[in-house]
Amino acid sequence: MKRTRRLRKTGIIRDLVRETRLSMKELVYPIFVIEGQDIRREIPSMPDVYHVSIDRLDEEIQDILNHDIQNIMIFGVTDKKDSCATEAFVEDGIVQRAVRRVKEITDRLTVITDVCMCEYTDHGHCGILDKDGYVNNDATLKYLQKVALSHAQAGADMVAPSDMMDGRVAAIREILDENGFVNIPIMAYSAKYASSFYGPFRDAADSAPSFGDRKQYQMDPANYREAMLECELDIEEGADMIMVKPALAYLDVIKGAKERFGVPVVAYNVSGEYSMVKFAVSQGLLNEDAIYESVQSIKRAGADIIITYFAKDLKKYIDRY
Numbered sequence: 001m002k003r004t005r006r007l008r009k010t011g012i013i014r015d016l017v018r019e020t021r022l023s024m025k026e027l028v029y030p031i032f033v034i035e036g037q038d039i040r041r042e043i044p045s046m047p048d049v050y051h052v053s054i055d056r057l058d059e060e061i062q063d064i065l066n067h068d069i070q071n072i073m074i075f076g077v078t079d080k081k082d083s084c085a086t087e088a089f090v091e092d093g094i095v096q097r098a099v100r101r102v103k104e105i106t107d108r109l110t111v112i113t114d115v116c117m118c119e120y121t122d123h124g125h126c127g128i129l130d131k132d133g134y135v136n137n138d139a140t141l142k143y144l145q146k147v148a149l150s151h152a153q154a155g156a157d158m159v160a161p162s163d164m165m166d167g168r169v170a171a172i173r174e175i176l177d178e179n180g181f182v183n184i185p186i187m188a189y190s191a192k193y194a195s196s197f198y199g200p201f202r203d204a205a206d207s208a209p210s211f212g213d214r215k216q217y218q219m220d221p222a223n224y225r226e227a228m229l230e231c232e233l234d235i236e237e238g239a240d241m242i243m244v245k246p247a248l249a250y251l252d253v254i255k256g257a258k259e260r261f262g263v264p265v266v267a268y269n270v271s272g273e274y275s276m277v278k279f280a281v282s283q284g285l286l287n288e289d290a291i292y293e294s295v296q297s298i299k300r301a302g303a304d305i306i307i308t309y310f311a312k313d314l315k316k317y318i319d320r321y
């Protein structure tokens with residue numbers, strides 16, 4: 001007799017046939033390093049994520065290692081800002097000092113740095129402004145080169161340009177190679193959308209634009225094909241991996257990029273995606289398992305690497321699954 005009953009997925013059988021499994025190895029945990037002393041302060045817009053001063057980085061790094069996190073991304077928070085983001089590329093800038101400190105504390109973490117100018121410009125935009133208030137793409141490139149080079153010189157293992165200027169991957173590859181950093185890969189924020197889900201981050205990094213928005217250089221959330229084009233151009237310019245950001249509202253873009261390109265696909269599970277779940281869990285509106293479910297969906301869509309503020313929370317699920 002023909003039977004159509006499906007496998008009853010209970011207990012160990014369910015474990016055996018599970019198609020998607022997260023691993024700590026593929027997660028990247030972002031950290032926010034702040035000027036000042038003796039600070040380890042929860043960021044109000046991002047529960048359980050901290051602003052940490054350099055002198056207290058060892059505590060944070062120990063906690064990260066205790067959770068088996070293997071990769072971190074460093075963001076700098078400073079009030080030293082000017083029109084050309086000098087603090088972003090000087091030798092003793094906040095990120096450069098933080099990278100050196102982390103490398104002193106441990107050799108067990110891959111250190112990735114975000115290459116952008118918005119946290120260091122007094123106007124909060126991601127590049128150099130023209131008189132008319134528009135970001136000048138080509139003038140910005142040479143500054144991004146300086147930022148990326150200074151991160152590599154400080155000891156970063158990989159640089160991740162998040163500015164969305166055209167031609168920046170090639171420009172950064174060139175300057176790194178010229179200076180002997182041929183083995184430092186570039187993780188390109190390729191399909192970065194002009195998203196409302198960055199709100200909590202802009203509070204955390206003090207990087208909201210003082211006027212206007214980033215729609216001139218970030219992508220329109222309506223566009224899928226343009227995302228594929230941006231990925232293709234970045235790969236041509238020498239990107240070692242391509243990123244889709246945000247993640248949850250763009251799972252189709254992650255899937256498309258994975259099917260289409262041979263390089264690793266990175267997804268940035270951004271601050272808004274984090275905080276909405278965290279706050280809902282803390283209010284009792286969602287069961288805590290929503291954390292695993294949401295990040296798992298990003299993996300199922302095809303992400304090879306996931307940048308997520310949930311990395312510490314995920315440890316206990318990963319051990320169980």
Ligand code: PBG
Pocket residue numbers: 114116118126162163197198199200201202207269270271272
């Ligand atoms: C810098 C940058 C941003 C994020 C990462 N790098 C902010 C932005 O573009 O406004 C957002 C990360 C997040 O929301 O978690 N350009």
